[in-house]
Every structure is written in structure tokens, then in C-alpha cells.
Amino acid sequence: MLRLKSPGHNRLFQTGILEATFGGGEANVAVSLAQFGMEARFLTALPDNDIGQACLRELRGFGVDVSGIIFVKGGRMGIYFLEAGANQRPSKVIYDREHSVIADLPPGSINFEKALAGCGWLHITGITPAISASAAELALEAVKTAKKLNMTVSCDLNYRKNLWKYGKSAQEVMSELTGYADVIIANEEDCQKSLGISADVSVESGELCVEAYESIASQVMARYPQVKYIAITMRESKSADHNDWSACLFGRESMYVSKKYRITDIVDRVGGGDSFAAGLIYGLNTYAEPREALEFAVAASGLKHSINGDYNRVSVAEVEKLMKGDGSGRVQR
Amino acid sequence: MLRLKSPGHNRLFQTGILEATFGGGEANVAVSLAQFGMEARFLTALPDNDIGQACLRELRGFGVDVSGIIFVKGGRMGIYFLEAGANQRPSKVIYDREHSVIADLPPGSINFEKALAGCGWLHITGITPAISASAAELALEAVKTAKKLNMTVSCDLNYRKNLWKYGKSAQEVMSELTGYADVIIANEEDCQKSLGISADVSVESGELCVEAYESIASQVMARYPQVKYIAITMRESKSADHNDWSACLFGRESMYVSKKYRITDIVDRVGGGDSFAAGLIYGLNTYAEPREALEFAVAASGLKHSINGDYNRVSVAEVEKLMKGDGSGRVQR
Amino acid sequence: MLRLKSPGHNRLFQTGILEATFGGGEANVAVSLAQFGMEARFLTALPDNDIGQACLRELRGFGVDVSGIIFVKGGRMGIYFLEAGANQRPSKVIYDREHSVIADLPPGSINFEKALAGCGWLHITGITPAISASAAELALEAVKTAKKLNMTVSCDLNYRKNLWKYGKSAQEVMSELTGYADVIIANEEDCQKSLGISADVSVESGELCVEAYESIASQVMARYPQVKYIAITMRESKSADHNDWSACLFGRESMYVSKKYRITDIVDRVGGGDSFAAGLIYGLNTYAEPREALEFAVAASGLKHSINGDYNRVSVAEVEKLMKGDGSGRVQR
Amino acid sequence: MLRLKSPGHNRLFQTGILEATFGGGEANVAVSLAQFGMEARFLTALPDNDIGQACLRELRGFGVDVSGIIFVKGGRMGIYFLEAGANQRPSKVIYDREHSVIADLPPGSINFEKALAGCGWLHITGITPAISASAAELALEAVKTAKKLNMTVSCDLNYRKNLWKYGKSAQEVMSELTGYADVIIANEEDCQKSLGISADVSVESGELCVEAYESIASQVMARYPQVKYIAITMRESKSADHNDWSACLFGRESMYVSKKYRITDIVDRVGGGDSFAAGLIYGLNTYAEPREALEFAVAASGLKHSINGDYNRVSVAEVEKLMKGDGSGRVQR
């Protein structure tokens, strides 16, 4: 997606300037993984014009493998307009993503066996199946092929209430998709909204309760026997500038609650969840202990809140430094 | 439309900045007329979100009467991306205007009798009927109502080869629309492309021939007996920075060729044709002589080439100063 | 007034850039009310040059009724230079507003009966009568006419120690003006400085005492029997970035203390008081309960601290969302 | 003066940004001379606030001797707003310089004997005496003292039709001032407007006639027997972007016409005349031949047209390179 943000804390169109970058769930994860030094291939469809080419150039610059991207003549790229909130004023997103090439791409357009060849892990989010019936179909094709190829599948539920307009409900689609996932990533409300598994967690209260998540995780594990890990991010939103950020990870036999980061001067929280997903994938592929994977993921996504743009522009060394306890912010020279 | 331009002479996405303003054929004419001190009402549909509101704010700021604008929930505004050319490199426009609220507005949505009440002149361009079948229908409703209300109708043919994708050809639609016009405005190739009336004029050659336009005008006048004036702008495009700019005006009995302006350091030529149309409307309503109306229109649109953005931000005094011969560019202090 | 601000937290002239917008007490209130969907007419005098025209364009864009603005040939607009503070470094304003057209406008220049025709409420601030003897005279003419027309009059005392240079003291002038007000708005020190009614409140201490304000309000009510409401904003200034913000409203029989907002990352606090006044006017005209009017006003002005520029660019829906308790700052998408 | 310019070719307030620099006749000359390596002292009055301090900092940075500047508490600095023209659209200046500290400085405020001690040359322009009666008085005090101290006096007539509002005419004041000048600098129309000495030169025509200037120079020399040199700049204004630039120098016995520079892509022509004056002062103090002084002055001021801001940021080496014929614009590396 093309992201068009008003500068600083200005409201949309308060000045005549928009900051134009690219972003979006799976792209953010791919960039994060490439930044961490992993091989990451990104599958999508882009319009065959200067906008699609600019997006390609940015992703390729980060080292993402773009060989699987399909270019479509005459289409458009989804856009989202963003203004950054402050204090009690929330950040605001206006979507203009209908009729994008990825939304209109017919099922069967991607040869997933070829596109996924040589890969060991597939990551998908709940945003793609939310944008159109055909995109949901493609998402299903992807996870089915991945399982056929013995790949690990992770799914970030990522519920967006303003999408899901094409006739099917989130629960209907995501329940099926989740049946192919080895690792599930969710935030405080995703399981409820996407899978219909409830817990007494009010998003607005700002108070989070690990016990409730434990109950949710048990229910998910019971329903989906192939799931190995469920990770839940816990955002305590004090204001648009101040969030506390932590997560918990549930395995079949174990459960971990991460350190909590107090983030009082948020630079940009969009993409925070994606940076967590990328951190978790990196961590589960790198560290011996799930606890370390979780701590890496939380530290990585904690740092994301201090970085402009959708992408998490940090290195493994920077994440590990924080993960090991140095969050003092002292000048590095 | 939302206009997103890369700064200066940069190619699109060469920097992370886009300049966001609003524009589009009829809007540009309305703003020009309001700048000239005329009452101008603009009829369109806008999405009911921050983007539509920002557009409304801008138009209203210029003094355009926005009371007839319809707001549509959930829709989108058309977008065009622009990069400014230089020397032999042409400026480039990428349209992302499909599925805009105006394109999707059903025929009959606007009560034109009410919307046009109290107005004496209706101006329409060939862009609106080019974007969708329903927009073409609405355009026809507008001109028919205008004639019923004894209003003068002007039509800027404004052929755009990358529009007209919905099934009907430009000639098919514009031939009918032209049947309601009192004043026709066209550039070197519009009559040919929109009305199928040919003349030996090659756009690329940069050499323009008034005789050919005379022949075209005669043919148009013969075919459309209600037409009172045909104005043709003549752009001699030496490079992206240097155009020579003039126009001719054909009446039933008379013909005028304007002064020619040598514009060697173009700031922004988008909206040049619209500023001519507005100048002509102002002129025909203000001056006793058609020749003066033509000279006002050419001077106004000549000045437009020195002004950023779609809108022609000039006053009557500035246009008349140039029209009367002072093009020396001496500092005014 | 033309507001010229150095970008970000830079000191004045630290870079070669100034951000140019418009603002000023009554203008800010008018824009706020128009944003809230009320009809708002703004009365002032502007210089008849590009600066005055730009100001007009901005106000009209917001939907403010500008039909009553007087244009003066050859005059100047007042200017204020602003730099934003941070932490212990305060924001700084340099006024260059002497000899502005509004300051030099002779008494009697405005036909207030005509200018106020059809209006139900007049709002005035203590800044206008502070800039010149003639402006004070005009302010008196305005309130007298308003009362004659049975309008409600509100007055924001708004004491500015660097104004009041023309010979009369604030107390002298404001005491008379207050005699025509139905609603009085003040901050912690205004009553003392503008009306000479004292209370033990030290502005610098950062600790505010509602009891003291109760005592002040009683004294004001006693002295001015026509006054129906006195609203006092309470700014607890911890640093240039962190203010706590609340207010109290005193009626003849009742008293309300609002919620307090903790604003730790101020974007721009200039115009905060004006946004409170506008919120209160909106609230008193909209809600059944004074308490609701107060809470709306405090929430509206609390949000203002998160918005650049003098104007409070928020909608009723946004204010009511905060007023009803959602200050979590969660991304709206 | 504080110079506030809209960026690029934008009209004033088209964007929310103004570029803030400092400038003004005598200041520009002083900076130019300092850039050329001469000792230059600048005498003026500035307001004792952040604006005056910023101006001081800029001038001192260029190496101008600022020890003679007077700071006045509570005053204001003159401002001019500038937009850059293009093609047939002229650049535009809006003055807001009334009631500045220099305009209001009483005669006798400067001890010129002390302020000019150790200096050999006094330069003054026709702008200072145009702003107020007291400034005209101070200007006279300055030239009288300079002559008493046996300094050379140069005067740039610099007629501005929008100044001279305080009761005296330009001719009245400038005729007396010119009686103390050794060197007079003028443009095509200055002698006529400032001294009432006429010649058949129309500024608007763009065609310049050296013979007419010869006649003017003879008349001036006849009237003012102490005058040694008269320099007249000849600007042929083809458009706001394209001026041809040359000058002639008349001595008692001789006359020189300079090379003519074709400047087709003007960056900023404000300050062009001041840069000529500085070049001439440098040249007459440096070169043996008046012809060389003239060529240096024309080359220096020709270069000024390629430089943003009032100041001529060029070195002697750069001017001499052009003066000796290298105007090819080849990259220097």
C-alpha cells in the first residue's frame, strides 16, 4: 500500500504536504526479516506504473526478494492516509484500498508451488483475506500449498473492522485459515473478533489481564490441534504518545510473559504488530528458547514505536541490546 | 480530484514527499471565476471524509459557492499523480480516478433545476462524460436543464485519450452534448478527437496553422447551428519549459486571433486550458467586444503557466495589465 | 493576526523558515464554532492586500461568515512571532501588532446593528480593547448594540500584560465591558488582572485551588448582577510540554468542576483558551446541562493542545468521544 | 528589513511557509563589500528583540562591522513580503515598514562624527530618506558629517514610488542630498523621478538608449559640480525570468559602456542594484581604470541575479572570472 501521511502531528491536509512511503502488513514483516538478515520473499500484485515500480524499488532496496511480485497493467495500488495523534487525540487512518490490483486479483493467478519453492516459512495476515473474496481465496490457496510443501505457517489475525465488506464475515474466513496455521499472532481483541473466542478484555480500559489471554489461548489450542504457538501482544494505551507494550507466548506446555516496555514518546506506532510478528519469526528460527524468541519480538516491536514509517528499521544487534536490558537511550558514539 | 505532485522537477517518488492540492477541470474554472470576482457555484460529489472536507474547505476559501456539492459516505475521491517535466522530458500524469464518487454517482442524483437555480451560465468539460456512463448521463441532464432554464452553456471539449473506457466513444457522447452548447472551447486536437471533425494539424509538430482551425470552426458551426462562439487555444510546445500560447475565437460573422505569449520558463501548465475557459466566460460576460474577451482569456491563461497548482491565482487587474501589453515582468513594489 | 512560527522546537530565526498561518482570539473562536457546525460571523478589519486576502480565504474556507469584514487600503495586519518551548524552556511570543488596521479603526466605523443582524450571541475578548483606545471604543459599541438586540454576550477576559499601552488600564476598560456580559470566561489570573478581584492564586506555582476561584466567582457575580455564568480554566503548567487542564463553571446557584486532562506531550497550546470559549458557547447552546457544556469545553480545548496552529481543528464527534471518556489515543481505522 | 518570501515561484501565502532572511539597500551593500574583503561598517537602528538580534547575527556573520548599530527597546523592524514572478508575471513586493525603529529614530540620535570615525567612504541610498522626515534628516546629517571628515560619498538614488508618504517629495529631499555626493548611482528612471532631470526613456519598453543617459548625466554634472562619477544601470526586462543587464559610467571627461549580460534564468533579482553599487565602490577603490570598476560592478551584479536572497554571496575571484569573460557556467570541480 501507498502510505500518505501528513507531516509531524498535523491533521490531514492541514499543510499541502504528504509524506509518501510504502507499507502494509506482510510487506512490513518481509522488510523486518530482511533487515534481520533473513531471506524474505514477498508475494503480492502491484500496478505496472511508476507507483508500483517505486514500491518495488523500496522493497528491493531493503533486500527483500521481489521475484514473485506480479505486475498488473492498468490497476491501482491501495492507499491509506494517516495522521499522527497526540495525547488524547488518536491517530487516524483513512483507507482508499478498494479495487486495488491485489483486491481484484483472481483466484488461481499465482502459482504458489513455484512462488513458494525453496521457502521454509509462510506468514500471512488477516488483512489480505479481509479485502475481497478473491483475496481470501488466494490466501487459502497459499496456506494450503505451504502445508503441502511442509512449510511452517504463521498467521497474524489482525482484525480490521472497516474491512470485511464483501459478504463474508471475519470469523467465517479466518476460522478456516487458522486451521492451517502453526503459529498464531494476535492482539488483545483479535481472537474475539476473528475467531469468536471471547474473553473479558476491554480494549478501551487500558488495563490488560494475562489470565484472560491464557483462557483464550487454551480455547484456540483446543479448537486447532495443529497450532504450536499463540502469541498475544498487549498494548496498554495511555495516550496517543504513551503506550506500555508487552506480549505473552503460549505453547502447548508452557507460557511466557515478556518484559514490559514503557514507551512515553511514541514516534510512530503503525506497523508495531507487524514488527512483532517478524521478531517472533526471527526468534523462533534463531533462539533455542521460546522465551528468547518472545523477548526478541517484544524488544523489536518496542523499538518500532520509535521509528517513522511502517517498516522497522532496526538491526538484530540493536534489538538484542535492548532485549538484554539496555534501554537507557544513551547516545551511541 | 486530489492532485499529488512530486516536488520541483523530481520524478514521482524520487523523494518521499508529495505536494497535495486539489484540482480538476470544472473546479479550476470555478476557482478562476471566483478569483475574478464572479459568483461561481460548483456542482460535484465528494466523499464524506477528511479528503472531501479538505477539498470543500479549499474551494470555499476561494469564494466558490459550494452549497450544491453532494457528500457521499464511504466513497473515494479521484486522484492524479503528477511530475513536472523539463526540457525534452514531458510532464507526466498518472490517473487513479476510477470508482470515484463522481464516477459512480447514479443518473438522477442531482436535482439540476434546484442546483442551477439563479445561475445564468453553465460550464461543462469533456472530462466528466469521459469517466463513466453515469457521469455522461448526468452531464446530459445538466446541459438539458440549463437550456430549459435559458442559461448559456459552454463546453470545453477537453479530449483525454486515457479516459473513455466505459464503452462509449468520445464522439458518440460529445456530439450529443455539443448540441446544447452556445460556446465551444477546444485545443488543437479536441475537435478532431471529440467531434470527428478533421483538419491537418499535427500536435507534435509544434507548428500551428490558423487556417486549419478556421476550417474546423466552419464545420462545427455548420453542424451545430446553436453554437455562437468557438474558441481554440493554440499551444506551440517547444519543450516542457517553453510553450508559445495564443488562441483564436470564431463567431458566426467574425474571427479573431489573439496576441501570442512566449512562455519560456513554465512553472506549471496543468490547468492552462481551464484558465482559458474561465477567462473567456469572464470576458464574454464583461467586455463589449469579443476580441477583448479573447485577449483576456489568453492573457489569463498565459499567466496560469507561471503559477503552481491547478488553479489560476490571478486577479482581473493582473490579467488586464498583461492584456494591455505590460509583460516585462518588472518587480511591482 | 498573521502568526509566524519557527518550525518544530527551533528558536526564532534559528532556521530561515517561518510557518505562516493566521489566528487571534475572536478568529479562533469563530473557526472553532464553524468547525462545530454552528453559524459563525467574524467581524474585524483587514488590510486590502494579499495578506488580508489570504486571511479572508482561510477563514472563509473554514466556513466562517466573512461578510462583515472591513477591508482597509494601505494598512497592515498585526503579526505575532512564536517559538515553541520545550521542558523548562517556555514558548515565546513577540508581538508586532501596533498600528494594525484593527487598532487604528476609528470608533463608529462599524454599523453594528447591521453587522450583528440575525445573530444570537456575541463573543468578545479582552485583547481587542487592549490594543488601542479606538478598539476599546468599538468593543463597547459592539456589546451595547448586542444587548440592545437582545443577544447573549460572552467575554473572555484574556489579560495580556504587554498590551494596554495606550493610556487606560485593563481594569478601567474591562470593568465597564464586563457590565454587558452574560457569560464570563477567564483563566487563573484574568479576574485579578482585568477586574481587580483578588484571590490567593499564584500562576507560577502550578498548584491550583478551586476554592479560590469560587471566592472570585462570588465576588464577580456580586458586582455584576447580569452575569449568568463564570467559567475559569485551570492550567497546571508542569513544563512547556506537560500541562494539566481542567476548568470550573459557576452559575448563580451551582458550580461544576470538570474532569482534568493530563497533557504530557503538548503540540501547541496557543489558542487553548479560545477553544475553551468556543466549546463553552457550543455547549451552552447545545446541551441541556451546564455540566455537559463545561465538559465539552474542557474536552475540546484539551484536544486543542494536540493540534498545530491557533485553530482547534476538531469535530463535535471527536470532542464528544473524549468527553465520554475515550482518551486512550488508540488508532482510529 | 526582515524579508519574508514565499518559496519558489509560489504566490504569497500559497503555502504555509515563508523564507525569512534579512536585507535592505545599505545592508546589502555592506554585506557585498565585506564579502569582497573590504572593511564595512553598517549604521542603522534595530529593535532590541529576537528579530533585531537575528539580523545582527547575520550581518556580523558576514564580517560586517556592527559596532555602530543602535538597539531600540520596544520598536519593530520593517518587513517586506516578496513573491517571485515568472515569465509575464512580475515579482511583487508588499511593504510593511512604517513605524520601524529606523523610521522613527529622531534626528540627532546618531553621533555621526563618532560613528564614521576612521572610515573613508560613506554610501547612502534614496530609500532611507524616503521612509520618514526624521530619516531624511538623519541622512542629511550623515552626508554632511562625511564631507566634513573628507570622506567620499556615494548615493544610490533608488526611487521607490510607494514610499515618500510623509509630506516631502523625492525631488525636494534628494536634490539636497545629491549636493553632497561624489558618486551617483541610478537606474533608468531614478534621475527623472528623484532629481527631476528628464530623458526619453520608457521603463516598460525594454529598449534602452545610452544616448539618453548621456544627456541625463550631463545635466546632473552641470547641476552638481562636485559630482565625479555617475553610474547608470540598464536593465532590459524581457520577462520576470529574462533580463539583459549592463551599465554605463560617466566621468567628467569620459564615458564607458559595459559588457551586457544576458540573464535568462533569473534566480532572484532583488538586491541587484545594491550589488552594483557595492561592486562600483569596490572597483573604484581597487582598480586603476574606471572602466574596470564599471566592469567589476556589472559582473558582480550580473551574478547577483543567480543568487537567492538580498545579499550578493560572491567572491572577488568569482566576479573577476566573469569580468574576464568566462560566463560559460561550466561545473567547477
Next chain:
Amino acid sequence: MLRLKSPGHNRLFQTGILEATFGGGEANVAVSLAQFGMEARFLTALPDNDIGQACLRELRGFGVDVSGIIFVKGGRMGIYFLEAGANQRPSKVIYDREHSVIADLPPGSINFEKALAGCGWLHITGITPAISASAAELALEAVKTAKKLNMTVSCDLNYRKNLWKYGKSAQEVMSELTGYADVIIANEEDCQKSLGISADVSVESGELCVEAYESIASQVMARYPQVKYIAITMRESKSADHNDWSACLFGRESMYVSKKYRITDIVDRVGGGDSFAAGLIYGLNTYAEPREALEFAVAASGLKHSINGDYNRVSVAEVEKLMKGDGSGRVQR
């Protein structure tokens, strides 16, 4: 190299902003070729810090194969500071490239047999051997290996008078290097300065003489029997804004003189020569006729003058459109 340019036409450090991009001879050629859709591998050494990584990201984004780039701990990247000239004021480059990692890389550091594996063409410029003795040594190793691998070698002589400080002269080194080249590229003065082959061509005169180049080409061909083509670019520098641009190509049996482009509004001419080299390499590999290769190269580099930055951000389609005659600059929409 890191390129730090003052914005617009500002002199260096006139504002507090520098535009930071990357560039440099061979990098520019590689980016151009990648833009044209060819596979292009770039060999260099970069410092292993954020600056080197940013350069890598940019090159990789353009699709350049960066697998052969060597990262060096603790080193620095060469920098050049650039200000853009205008009219008679030339653009200016300040080099800060001593002690860069590429300048200090010891001979033998690159395994050229491996680095060049699979490539068919090696391009080198005269800048690399100019920066240090070791870089000259590496350049020689490169061309020798290329010839061993039966690759075609092209060499852009690219004489820079401010380099060549390490003890050897340009002629000494370039004479040897040229002995391995199949294609030589030069500007008007390169052959003289780099190879000592003289012709009566004065760079400053702005008049160019094809006959002189023919004589030079004959001499080069006679001295270097392996050379197949010599291409000479002809820049007629009228001013910093206006250059005429053409080239000639000499084969063993034939000679071609290209169309000449009149470029009157230069946006950025740095990298013009590199874009010619890339165009020629593309052309000689693509078209049947050398004449076409030459015309492609001149059109491509002509377009470069209209594009900001070192890189020539144009497509083959854009170049071919101009090459086939459409230089009218009409808006593409």
C-alpha cells in the same frame, strides 16, 4: 560517493539543509543500465556503517547487482559537496574523497576472476585510477582480467584536474589502461588531458568543431589498435542553465554525428557523461546500427540534464521516444 547538495540554486550552506544522495561515475552507469533493464553488477568498496548500508540499499533498489561490493570496517565514504549554478554562475563541486575505503583498498583485494564471472562487458572510468596509486593498480587488474575473460572493455577517460595527486600523471596511467579498452568515451578535453593527444579545441569557447575530434580519434585509433569505437560528447556551454548537447562516434571505417539537443533549462547536469556511457553500452548491445547506439546515448544523456541527482532515472521507452524525435515536452496523460 555521498553527494551533499544545497537545495535549489542556493550556495553551499546558505540554508541549513543538504540533500543527501549517492552517486559517482561507475555507480551512475550501473544504475542507468539497470534502469534500462540490463543486468548490471557494481564493484566497489563501502564502509561498513549506516552510510555504506544506505548506499547499498539505494543501488540494490535500482536493481543493481551488489553482490560484489566489499564492506570495510572503520573506513569512510568519499563525499562531494555540490551547489547548482545558474546563468553565468557555474555549478561548484568540493571534493572530500581522500582516504575513502575505495582509495585505500590495497591492490589484490578483489578477486576479479570471481567478481567478473558471467559478465560480458566491463566499464571503467578515469576517475578511479585518479584517486590513489592502489586504486589505479586495481583498475589495471580489472581490465586485464576482463580481457583475459574475453569481455568487452569500455573506458570513460573522465579527466578531473583536481584529482591525480598521488604522484603519477593522468597520461602515465591512462595511456596504459587505454591499451585494454575496446570502446573509449571522452568529452571535448579528455583525450588531450588523459592521453596527451592534442587538438585545437578550447573548452571555454563554447564552439565545438567535429573536424578536430575526427583528428583526435584518428590519432587514438592509430596508437591503440585494439580500440573499436571512440565516442566523444560535445557540450556547448552557453550558461549554467543552457547547454547544447550532442556527440560523435568514430569507428574504424565510419563516423557518425548525432542530433544536437538544445537544453535551455538544465535541472542537473552532473552525471551527464555517465548517462551517455550507459546509453552507449546499452545501444551497442541492443541496436544493429552504431548510429542508433549513438543516438540512444545522446538522447538518454540529454534527458539526464532534466533529472535531479547523479542517476539517470529514465526508461528505454522514454529515451526511444525522444530519439525518434518527440522532444516537444507535451504532458503525458
Next chain:
Amino acid sequence: MLRLKSPGHNRLFQTGILEATFGGGEANVAVSLAQFGMEARFLTALPDNDIGQACLRELRGFGVDVSGIIFVKGGRMGIYFLEAGANQRPSKVIYDREHSVIADLPPGSINFEKALAGCGWLHITGITPAISASAAELALEAVKTAKKLNMTVSCDLNYRKNLWKYGKSAQEVMSELTGYADVIIANEEDCQKSLGISADVSVESGELCVEAYESIASQVMARYPQVKYIAITMRESKSADHNDWSACLFGRESMYVSKKYRITDIVDRVGGGDSFAAGLIYGLNTYAEPREALEFAVAASGLKHSINGDYNRVSVAEVEKLMKGDGSGRVQR
């Protein structure tokens, strides 16, 4: 040094813009002192190009005496690249300062007797002797001459772990240099790293212990009998945005601990230590009581954290206002 910073909180090269200013230990102190109204002469070497000239212009603008600066043909200025951290992400500095003219300046190049003539105080930092053996030599020459001239010498130990690469250790050099100092300034870890005097203080912990500093101060005083004062700044780094800031001052007989400032929204903390040093020098020269000197220094450097750039752009009045307790950040108008 030239300081190149990415805008706002962006990572280096995240946008194509760098903010270019100047700074560096001793320069920052000199500018601070000049801002406080003291006479300050700055001794250094600069390259004789536009970069050196720009630096000179900036320093001279602040009123620093630049008469002692040496210009070196052909050299380079040291550069540091800076990105601003946020929350747990630290600010980052990349040095590119090797081979700068000051690093390569041979011992004996400065006639210190002449350069220091008329001065009463010499301030030096531990950065200069860290960059090269010759710079260390020059530093020693400076302090020896200063003592010979009976000047007071202050030394800010300023340990930088990434410098000190030329063969000698910090302890080796600084131990000797300290032998000439009357006043020593250090941060929490400097004494340990520069002088080898240890205390149980961990920088990362964020908890500071005055007792430990007392012990360190005693040891320093014991070893260096000429030392009169040791000042230690205490930075409690909670995050990149939030530091608590205080200091203590040890005399031979006395000890003072300053107020502590809670700085929760850091704008720029680079130069904080230098602003403390300048404040202490000003204070010891101005106030009767060492305690006041300390409080002035802490307040001055506390304010520095709210100001962009290396320099502390504050006045004595602003510092004294904070020093006397007003840190409420209320708008000054």
C-alpha cells in the same frame, strides 16, 4: 566539525535530507560564552574552502572572536553524522573526523603566546588530544602557555571511547594535561576512563550516587594539588527522551549538589556537557558564590536539552529565570 543530522527522529538516510550545522566541544563552549555576553576567542584550524568559511560565518555571527582561526588550503573539516533517538532507541553518532585539518595540524603551528594574548581563561576538552598525536601535542602547548601567562585553565575530560586510536591512551595524555588545570569538568565516567580514578558508578544503571563522586573528587584533588574545583555532571538516563540532569561541584573545602531537572521531552542533548562547562565558566567569573555558579551551569545545560543543534542558544536572563525556580514553561508574551 560539520554536523549532519537526519531530520526529526528519522534514522540516518531514511529521507534524502540532512540538517547541516556546525559544532564540537570547544566551539560549543565559545558560542555559549558569547551568548552570555562574554568575550570568547576560539582557536582552531579550518579548511580554506566554502565549508570552513561557512563555519567561520556561523561562529562570527554569534559574536565569537575568530581572529585566531587558522585556514589550511586543501584540507577537510571533521564531520559527524547524527540521528536522534527516542524512547529505548538511543541517539547515534557516526564520526568521520580522521584527517581533518585540526587532526593533521603539526605541533608548533600556533603561536599560543600571541593567540592567547589578553585572555584570562583557557578552556580545553579531552576530545582534542584524543584525535591525533599532534593535536595532543598542541593541547599541551596551549595549557603550558596559558599557565605561563597566568591564565585560569579549565579542562572538560570528555572521554570518547571511539577516539584515542593513534597509539597513546587517554590516561597517558589526560593525566599530564590535567596537571595544568585549575578547574576540572567531568561526567559520571570521565574520571575513571580519562584519569583511571575509579568509583562504583555504573553508567547504564541510571542511578547515580553523589558519595561515589565525592570519593572520586577527593582522589583527583589529592593527585593534582593545583586543582581548585571539580565539577561532575550527573545524567540519569531514563530513555532517549527523558533524562534527569543535575551536577555537583567540589572545592577544596566545600561541596555543592545542584537542583535536579526532570527533562522528559528532550529536543537535543548533544552539546549538553559543553553548555554546562560554559555555564560554569560564566558562573565562576560572575557570581560571588560557587553554589550560584553551579546552579547557573546546571540550569543553562538543562535548557540546552530543549534546543536543537550543538549550541546553547539561551541568554543569561533565560538561564537565571530557570535558576531562580521558574521552570513552569508558561508562554512568555
